[in-house]
Amino acid sequence: MKNVKELREHLSTVFTDLQGGSLDHKVAASLANIAGKMISSAKVQLDYHIARKEKRKITFLHSMDK
Numbered sequence: 001m002k003n004v005k006e007l008r009e010h011l012s013t014v015f016t017d018l019q020g021g022s023l024d025h026k027v028a029a030s031l032a033n034i035a036g037k038m039i040s041s042a043k044v045q046l047d048y049h050i051a052r053k054e055k056r057k058i059t060f061l062h063s064m065d066k
Helices: 004-020 025-051
Strands: none
Touching: 004 025
């Protein structure tokens, strides 16, 4: 995943596949767990920049940027 938008799109597909029965619930749970860790990592980075009063761009969160 290059950015949070791609992550959301992928998780939406995971949800649809899980709901449709084409994806095992353990696999879906693992993917959701990894996604949560990716988001938590970005949040730690964001909190760090806030604490240091820095205004750095976090590429993962800028899904509309090219």
